[in-house]
Amino acid sequence: MLARCAVIILMLSCAAGARAERQTGDLPWPMFAGNPARDGNSRVSFPAATLGRLWKSSAPDVVYQYRDGQTGSSASIVSVAGKDMVIAGSYDRSVYAYDAFTGDPIWRFTTGDAVTAAPCFAVIDGEPMLFVASTDRTIYALNPLTGKQRDSKGAQMWTHQVYKWADTVAPAFVGDPMVAEVDGAPVLFVSVWINDKKSKGNVQESAVYAFEPASGRLLWKAAVGSGFATAPAFGQVKDEPAIFVVHAAGAVHAFSARDGKPLWREPFATQYEIRSGVSFAEVDGRRLLFFGSRLFSAVCIDADSAAPVWDCQVGTWVDSTPAVYRKGGRAAVIFGDYHKVLHSVDALTGKRLWSYQADGHFCASPTIIELGGRAAVAMPCLDDHMYIVDAEDGTCLSRAYTGGFLWSHYQRGAAVWSSAAAAKLGGQPILAVTSYDACVYVFGLGGRDANVGAPSNSFVDALGGKLAALIFGAAVAAVLVYNVVRIARKRNAGGGRAV
């Protein structure tokens, strides 16, 4: 039984990238959070103690497009037929592929709307395939070598429109697609939330879809609820392969990966919203799920029974999908929060191990790497930097500038921004971040020093902080002087009337 579990877990963690790894020794990053369990482990080691920036992509055509609730597309790093590529979606309706080490554009594929989910790479029946979920409510299968919907034999690849286009329909919110093996066969999973504001024929539904990746045939569809659903994670409930997905209205669902039937008697419901994705890990023989909550905590529940295990209170929202760092027999869960703090807690007890405070909110998912022989966490921060923090003690090892904010404001928590992707291709490790400025930043060995960051491009700076302070100070002084004069005029020994 244990051996069977171990084999299944190994299959889950390697999943789509497994075949490429066996052939070349590469460690690709084929999907959001690195693997179907979404635990953020990359196993990529950088020999140097600091990283330099190798390249930065040029800004796409249209980047000034922000809407509440959007997510930033994280990058995927893959190697196909000797081509090492960083592939990422963009707000300008396109998916871009760049050379992983030079940043030269390789191809561009345009969809009907912004691509905010990370592309997912898999080798299906010997054919490399890339799955792109666009907010135009459509899922595309692409040839990752060419960026076209023609496979290596020239056959047309599939497209699946989840919901028919109509002018009144709002763009869909799609969770990052993921390919996992179920009973030996690969299955593509993606979550989609479709809504509109029509008074007649109003549609409000979120669901998880399972497709046969080679043909695009819909295997099953499981309804999640009426609101936003986060990226699905793959794991196990008892002996059943399972898909876990979070409904923003505060519920975690578990579906059978075979047929989409619910595996728990009822979903795990919290008292408040959840915007974080869920990650799955087996720790000390227990199958656990980790996610952040807007009830100011990170939460761990038992995947088999949906019973709560612990919750770690942090005093603010946690939208960051937790990563699981393992060393020896123990495991730690790492996540960020809106107090600008990165936390590490024991995976079994929830006891705080360390925390690190930066200058901006953390809402992405951490990536576990090794830097200069030390286990580390790479975590993009909304202060326009990516932080690399020691996974053992929370010491900041490095910090790199990853582009400024494009918008004069954003509603806190309304958007979840991109996470870092780490991979080792051809023996060279790289770290890629898709920033909210719609550019891809790639770091590695031998690049420009990235430790010195540029200042934050905040609205306060744009306004002129000193001018604002001067105006406010003058107003305060005027009120004080005005009142002093009035008091002096009305002064009497008995004091003022009690108000």
Add this chain to the structure above:
Amino acid sequence: MTMKCDCGKIGGGWRRNAARVLAWAMLTAGIVFISACTETIRGTRGESSTLTIGSKLQIRKLVDRPWIPLGSSSNDLTPFLLMAGLLVVSALLMWKRPKCQWARRIVQTFSAAAFIIGIHPCGCMTRDLVLGVSDLGSDDLSAFKYMIVFATVGTFAAVVGRSFCGWLCPVGYAEELVAGASRKFWRCIDQGRHAAAVLRAAAFFAVVALLYVLLIEGVLDADFALVYGGIFLAVAAAIMLGSFLRNQVLVKYLFGVGILAAILYAFYRTKPGTYSVVEYAMVFFVMGLTLIVLTVIGDDAKDRFFKKYRLLLWLVILGVYIYGLYNVGPMCLFFQGSTEWPVLISFGGVFLLSILISMAWCRYMCPEGVALGLLASRAGWQINRADLCCAGCRTRSKLPERACTSCGVCTGVCPMHCIENGIRDRRTCIYCMKCVKACPENVLVLVNEIGGRIQEAPYPLPAEAANQEKPCLPDAL
């Protein structure tokens, strides 16, 4: 040995002092207990100059999973039912026992306990209204969650006025308690007892410092101690000067300047508005409230002026929400259990300003209060003078034998400073019923203007009470 206490009563000195010592000991033990119950891990300082936020103060909610969920979600009917139930209870008590302040205190205490440590509603009704409207059509379940509290409280406000503010709101309760506790301090100033006044202020500052150390930072760092000690010394000097001059206004004014300095310093030090200067507008609102309080201290007539124009402030905060900026305020500490810096700073400001003017936040600034006030101005239940025919009253509920003597007692007891000679500002009144209780002529009564009914037991006139006569209603009623 006996001594004359502040309130003029004669009591045993040692008993009184022992009670004070016991109260202080219990308070300290309570703070230590709360601190011990919260997390004790402090965050590691990074390269940033900002503080490690909320490292110790975390409000845990007893109910962390919905009791009555809707659609397998977090949308829980429990907060709505609790609010509705408490509002019904408060309305019944208001009608049946209008003079029972202890009943109101019980409801307030229960409500505060339920919302602070029990359940997790979002009490910011203006924000929720905007979010709910924007979610309509795309996620109706979410819209329902956001709008249900406003719908409930708003409906009650349209019937029984701002009873939510006076009976349920924990922020208002905290402000009332602070205002009540500081009353003796101001009496010391008026009586020229400067040593007692300084000692009371020192005790207050010590408690705040203890709370800061135990609940927020974990240690009394040098930076905080320097600034905080400086503010205390300035306030102590002001108290000495003010009590020598027996000038309450001067002390209040300097105290207010100290509060403003503390808010500005806390804001500078924590820099909560990372992405937008308007992101945490409530902190700026509380800074503005400090200026309003300073102005009202200097000139009573400005009280009415600021109440009149607070609708503009509400429109500003509504605009902030519609624009889509994230915002948290003092109420989030209690309702949500949020311990973010803007929440702590704004609540700290509201808390301290209550020492100077009772319920300053509720009077001039609270966006929920303004919204409810709009509904309350035409509410069915009104507190009216029995000797006047109220506007809109269909049954001419006059009690001509009761007459207001313009004694000013109602004005003195009103925590919102919204009644004069029995005539209320309907948008400001929170239905605390203190004026009804205090009126020596029993001229203030609760009237149901919609149903045309008057409170069933208008209390007897003093003369009638002296003659042991039962209260009677006029034949017309």
